[in-house]
Amino acid sequence: MSAFTGTGTLIRFALFRDRLRLAIWVVVLAGLTAVSVPTLDEMFSDPAERQARAALMDSPTGIVFGGPGYGLDDYTLGPMLVNEMTMSLLMAMAVMSVLHMVRHTRAEEESGRAELLRAGVLGASAQTAAALITLALAHLLIGGLIAASMVAFDLPVPDSIAYGLGLALAGISFGAIAAVCAQVSEHGRSAAGLAFLVIGLLFMFRVVGDIAEQGGNVWSWLSPFAWLQQARPFDDLRWEPLALYGVCVLVLFVVTYALARRRDVGAGLVAARPGPAGAGRLLRGVFTLHLNQQRGAIVAWAVAVLAFGYAFGSLTTEVAEMLDSAPELAAILGGDADDLVDGFLAVLTTYVVMAASAYGTLSVLRAWSEENAGRAELLLSTAVGRVHWFGSALAVAALATALILVSGGLGLGLGASVALEDAGWTWRTVESSLSQLPAALVFGALAALLLGIAPRLLPLIWLWFGYSLVATMLGGLFEFPEEFMNLSAFEILARPPMEAFETAPFLLYLGAVLLAGALSLSGFRDRDLVTA
Numbered sequence: 001m002s003a004f005t006g007t008g009t010l011i012r013f014a015l016f017r018d019r020l021r022l023a024i025w026v027v028v029l030a031g032l033t034a035v036s037v038p039t040l041d042e043m044f045s046d047p048a049e050r051q052a053r054a055a056l057m058d059s060p061t062g063i064v065f066g067g068p069g070y071g072l073d074d075y076t077l078g079p080m081l082v083n084e085m086t087m088s089l090l091m092a093m094a095v096m097s098v099l100h101m102v103r104h105t106r107a108e109e110e111s112g113r114a115e116l117l118r119a120g121v122l123g124a125s126a127q128t129a130a131a132l133i134t135l136a137l138a139h140l141l142i143g144g145l146i147a148a149s150m151v152a153f154d155l156p157v158p159d160s161i162a163y164g165l166g167l168a169l170a171g172i173s174f175g176a177i178a179a180v181c182a183q184v185s186e187h188g189r190s191a192a193g194l195a196f197l198v199i200g201l202l203f204m205f206r207v208v209g210d211i212a213e214q215g216g217n218v219w220s221w222l223s224p225f226a227w228l229q230q231a232r233p234f235d236d237l238r239w240e241p242l243a244l245y246g247v248c249v250l251v252l253f254v255v256t257y258a259l260a261r262r263r264d265v266g267a268g269l270v271a272a273r274p275g276p277a278g279a280g281r282l283l284r285g286v287f288t289l290h291l292n293q294q295r296g297a298i299v300a301w302a303v304a305v306l307a308f309g310y311a312f313g314s315l316t317t318e319v320a321e322m323l324d325s326a327p328e329l330a331a332i333l334g335g336d337a338d339d340l341v342d343g344f345l346a347v348l349t350t351y352v353v354m355a356a357s358a359y360g361t362l363s364v365l366r367a368w369s370e371e372n373a374g375r376a377e378l379l380l381s382t383a384v385g386r387v388h389w390f391g392s393a394l395a396v397a398a399l400a401t402a403l404i405l406v407s408g409g410l411g412l413g414l415g416a417s418v419a420l421e422d423a424g425w426t427w428r429t430v431e432s433s434l435s436q437l438p439a440a441l442v443f444g445a446l447a448a449l450l451l452g453i454a455p456r457l458l459p460l461i462w463l464w465f466g467y468s469l470v471a472t473m474l475g476g477l478f479e480f481p482e483e484f485m486n487l488s489a490f491e492i493l494a495r496p497p498m499e500a501f502e503t504a505p506f507l508l509y510l511g512a513v514l515l516a517g518a519l520s521l522s523g524f525r526d527r528d529l530v531t532a
Contacts, residue, residue: 002123004125005126006126014130021100029092036081040084041153058072063207064312064347067206067210068214070083070235071232071234077155081234086167086228088474090167093174096138097139097177100131100134100138101132101135102182105179110187124260125257128256132175132176135175136175139175143167145164147164147165158237166228170227173248173249176248176253176256178191178192178195180252180255181195184269189366190296197300202224203223204311209221286379286384287392290392301355305356306411312415313425315415316341316345316416345497349408350472350495356402357444359400360404361443361447363400364393364444365458368455387521394448398444401444402440405433409431412429416429432497436495438492439493442516443464445514447461452524453523464489468490
């Protein structure tokens with residue numbers, strides 16, 4: 001029996017098991033691009049309008065979320081799609097890849113199913129190989145459909161194929177990163193968190209490199225986010241950068257295979273330390289128990305968001321220098337240098353809010369995992385009350401969300417203060433992040449509400465979260481109607497320092513969050529526990 005015995009059977013099983021999940025990803029990502037092609041062509045049909053759009057993409061914010069900006073001199077439909085769609089597609093593919101790989105590798109080991117399968121005729125590396133192959137098939141289908149939609153709209157065939165292939169290879173690379181991370185931790189959440197952290201660092205490398213030098217520097221070339229755009233589809237196409245994806249996947253798979261041979265099934269390379277024989281004073285309560293279980297994740301997320309905030313905040317000096325060297329850019333963007341720096345930091349604050357809300361939601365959902373694993377039932381069979389247990393879990397989630405939010409704002413402010421030599425930016429960005437606290441808490445509040453009254457509807461959280469991300473990131477590009485934009489959780493409140501803080505919407509939003517939390521406690525108190 002080889003290390004890959006049974007891979008084919010697992011591939012068929014994974015495709016059957018995830019047929020709905022994968023179909024949704026394929027339809028959403030390929031469909032979004034297919035709709036974007038005629039929409040952008042119609043919205044910016046005049047060459048002057050396209051060149052004005054190119055000036056926006058040449059701004060610091062445009063570089064952060066658009067890339068190095070190849071093809072801006074002659075901003076036709078092809079370069080417009082590459083510059084304005086690529087980063088959003090790659091980030092969505094990264095999420096898809098990490099969730100898929102962890103679900104079919106580390107999560108299977110954590111549940112004990114992998115050990116049962118390995119007891120039969122199944123190779124040691126079959127699960128990882130099957131997960132990566134099924135992910136590759138899904139990404140290749142997405143890339144192929146995207147390329148076909150571009151060719152159908154009379155865009156050059158070689159460039160369209162290169163773009164679709166590059167997207168697929170990037171998605172597979174993110175999956176290979178997740179496969180390596182799955183060898184490190186023995187818990188699925190930790191493996192996914194580590195993978196997202198690594199991918200976030202790679203995104204930051206790309207941003208730093210693209211802003212530091214026109215067309216990117218060596219930092220850009222360290223990131224898979226950059227290789228597709230460095231191939232320059234629709235602008236002097238080069239195939240060589242795409243080969244880096246193949247090298248990356250091959251190396252990471254070899255590393256995964258080597259690491260897997262060094263550990264036991266169900267264990268991680270970083271072994272979990274046994275706890276002390278007796279609980280300390282700080283662990284003799286339900287709240288401190290929840291906090292202790294998440295302390296590592298909370299600290300890791302807070303430090304990571306702080307570091308990312310500092311790195312991006314320090315780019316404000318590049319904003320100032322860019323505007324000094326090109327004053328006409330400020331006129332095109334509609335404001336002076338201070339206004340544009342405010343706008344740049346406000347946009348970055350929104351991404352901090354997204355990170356904080358994601359962790360807050362995951363923290364609340366830990367209670368659902370504890371319930372399904374049967375551990376909540378054991379604890380609640382003692383003198384611990386339901387409201388006390390669930391309320392403590394929600395309190396930890398809320399505090400963690402606020403901590404991550406403040407950490408991101410502090411990082412942005414420190415970076416901007418150092419770059420601009422003005423300490424006042426530190427408090428301004430912290431204040432800006434706190435002004436978005438209800439938006440960061442709302443997804444956790446919805447998760448708590450559904451967990452309290454209708455746990456089967458929990459997937460709706462991620463549906464709204466995904467819509468909010470798309471509306472906030474792409475709503476301006478596609479000119480969403482105002483009523484559609486207001487359905488995004490991140491678009492309800494004003495965004496200081498770019499906009500003035502409004503007290504009434506903040507209090508109403510916060511009140512709705514608190515009401516949802518109170519209703520969730522009432523619902524959890526009255527419903528039956530679920531064990532699986």
